[in-house]
Amino acid sequence: MSYRIEVFKKASLCRNFELLTSKYITSGDIYIPTYTSIGQEFISSSISVLCKTKKIKPLLFGQHRCHSIYLSFEGKIELLIDELLGRSSGINHGFSGSASIGNKSINMYGHDGLMGSNGPIGVGACYASKKPTIIFLGDAAVEEDYVLGAMGWASKKNLPLIFIIEDNNFSISTEKLVRRNWEIKDVARSFKIRSYDINDCPIEIKLKSKYFFQEPLLLNIFTNRINEHRGGNKLKNEKKDRYLVEKNKIGMTADKIDYTFKKMIEKIWLKRLEKQ
Numbered sequence: 001m002s003y004r005i006e007v008f009k010k011a012s013l014c015r016n017f018e019l020l021t022s023k024y025i026t027s028g029d030i031y032i033p034t035y036t037s038i039g040q041e042f043i044s045s046s047i048s049v050l051c052k053t054k055k056i057k058p059l060l061f062g063q064h065r066c067h068s069i070y071l072s073f074e075g076k077i078e079l080l081i082d083e084l085l086g087r088s089s090g091i092n093h094g095f096s097g098s099a100s101i102g103n104k105s106i107n108m109y110g111h112d113g114l115m116g117s118n119g120p121i122g123v124g125a126c127y128a129s130k131k132p133t134i135i136f137l138g139d140a141a142v143e144e145d146y147v148l149g150a151m152g153w154a155s156k157k158n159l160p161l162i163f164i165i166e167d168n169n170f171s172i173s174t175e176k177l178v179r180r181n182w183e184i185k186d187v188a189r190s191f192k193i194r195s196y197d198i199n200d201c202p203i204e205i206k207l208k209s210k211y212f213f214q215e216p217l218l219l220n221i222f223t224n225r226i227n228e229h230r231g232g233n234k235l236k237n238e239k240k241d242r243y244l245v246e247k248n249k250i251g252m253t254a255d256k257i258d259y260t261f262k263k264m265i266e267k268i269w270l271k272r273l274e275k276q
C-alpha cells in the first residue's frame, strides 16, 4: 500500500472519530473537558506510519490534545470512547478523561495537565531507557522554560528522540504573534539540535524521517485546528483543512476509505452509547 494511502487511513480513523466526539460533546453525552484534534490528524498519522516502517515502537509523550496520537498508534477505539464517557471500563478506568490518555501496550504516557511537563519527563525517560522517544508539544507548551532546559539535556546527551511541535498557532485563542517574537526551530538550533519548520503534509514529514532517532530532532509542524480549543464547535474562520487536501489528491480511493471508517466508527460509538 502506498505511504500516502496508509497515512490517509489513519487520518480518516482519527477524523471520523473526532467528528463524532465533537457531536457528542454538543449533545451532552460527553460531559468532561474534551480536546479534539480535528485538522491536526496528519501529524500523528504520518509519524506512526513512518515508525512502523522502521519497525520502531517509540515511547510516546503527548499532551491534552491526544486522541489522534492514541488512535494513530493503534490504541483501542472502544476503550477511548468509554474513557470519554467517564466509565470504569475506559482505557484509564474513567480517571484520565480526554486530556491524559495513557496506555502501556502502545507505550503512551498520560499527560498531567501542566503544559510542557511532558518535555522534561519524556527526555528523562529517554535518557534512562535510551529507547526511541517522541514528545508531542503544542506551540504554547514549548514556551515553558522547563521544556527548553530539557532540550539542552537531550542535545548534550545526544538522545534518540523527536520533539514534534504541533504548531496550530494558538494557545487556547491567543495567536503566536501576540505571545512571542521567536521561533522554536531557531531556539532548538541554538541548542545544536537538528530542527526544521515544515507543514503537516505526509510527504514533507516523510522527507525528514531519515533523521528519526539518530540524534535529537525537532520538527515544528504547521497545522490547523479546525474546532475551538475544547473541540465542540467549529472555529468561525475557515481554515485550510489538510484532510480535504489529501482526500482530493488521492481521489476515489480516499472517498471509499472515508466512507468505510465513517460507518465503522458510527457503529462502534452507537454500540458503546447503547450500553449506558
Ligand SMILES: Cc1ncc(C[n+]2csc(CCOP(=O)(O)OP(=O)(O)O)c2C)c(N)n1
Binding pocket: 064, 065, 113, 114, 115, 116, 137, 138, 139, 140, 141, 142, 144, 166, 168, 170, 171, 172, 229
Ligand atoms: C503551565 C500551564 N499553563 C497554562 C495552562 C492552561 N492551558 C491549558 S491548554 C493551554 C494552551 C495550550 O496550547 P498548545 O500547547 O499550543 O496546545 P493546543 O491546545 O494548541 O493543542 C493552556 C494555556 C496549563 N494547563 N499549564
Ligand SMILES: [Mg+2]
Binding pocket: 138, 139, 140, 166, 167, 168, 169, 170, 171, 172
Ligand atoms: Mg497551540
